[in-house]
Amino acid sequence: MKALRIVLIEDEPVTARNLAHILEHLDENISIISMLTGVKEAVGWFNAHLHHYDLVFMDIRLTDGLSFEIFKQARVNRPVIFVTAYNDYAIEAFKNNGIDYILKPFNEQEVARALQKFETLFRSAEQVPDGSMFTRLLEQFQASVKSYKKSFLVHYRDKLVPVETVKIAWFYTESEMVYGHTFDGKQYILDFTLEQLEQQLDPQLFFRANRQFIINRAAILEADFYFNGRLSVKVKPEPAERILISKARVPEFKSWMNT
Template structure:
């Protein structure tokens, strides 16, 4: 079995590779990748491995961004120190979600599960149908949020996600801005919001801002490979996209 490891901590990657060889000495670690950008480039340029072992937090962002750029053809096991991403993990071809510090017996159970499913399908069909395997392994899928309850003076109103232009951090406050320019405070962190919002329509531009695709009206070259983003309605601050996130943003915007 050919396995690709996505892990930005070298010691953790080495430990994981040793665990794989302990489980099966015939396993080959084809590549060890440390960033979203590196993973996208590798997966686009190489044949799909038999399995991806993926940490969620990589050098340049969340690994979920990889699956927005590359059509996945293999199962995934997520390994992470954070348990709040489990639902989103099962929305890609994930067969398991293992919390760090990783334990060998948990990894072995996940690999046993994959082998059992593969063997089961191979007995009944000429080729393994990955989509059918994933259907059996997935948890019930949860849809993304469609509205938020917000305070509007002494009232509470529901704002549909289709009304959201962008959400940005203003000092210690996160503000939801609608397409018609109204602002409402939100109690959620931007990290949480990034998981709640459909990535087809929303993109985490930087640490301060998440934008809807219809609000990103213009992009301009900036210093050192970065981009400057113009929003509608206008925001009274410079919105800069890092050089690392620029390719991801352009690909998302050009869907």
């Protein structure tokens, strides 16, 4: 059987190595011909290798920008399987175009499923998708990407003050009020519930620890083992109340911290 030539575009070395290992384990005919880490590097590679590959596994957020920029600057004329840490994108728009996705953190079964879809839709029929497919993919996907909240306009000493989201260490609710506590120790009342905030905050940066707290990744110092399989998370600045993560949510928290 002809070797399946795959290009990996991933800026996290551990994730890239893990994906390459899974792919090579799934099919001995798979050949990882290039492992790229950023938009600029990928653009240069695709412009120099128009037809020297069969399939691309591509992360969405790279160190130098979104991978969508690659499509604007280079001709990608083979199927792409996106790898993403976001589960709230409207991904169905491009799945109908014969493109699949893998949600981080992934496992071997998910990679195998994506490969099988590629085999069924393209390789078995010896089809090569044209550029218009990827143009439609780019337009549909970008139109569906959720925009996360960058700042909050808050009341502070008879003024309206903009506060950048990344400067908030944790959000906390008490007595039906919601507060945002910044890294420099200031606290603001917010006109949102924690449930509403959870939908507006970047899930890579913020985690819903429990019913009372949403915490910023940058505020976390460590997590200690607590009673009944729970975790006690230490953050800076330190809140008056202990932040506990339930036993059921510990695996999700560990996975989030490990990405």
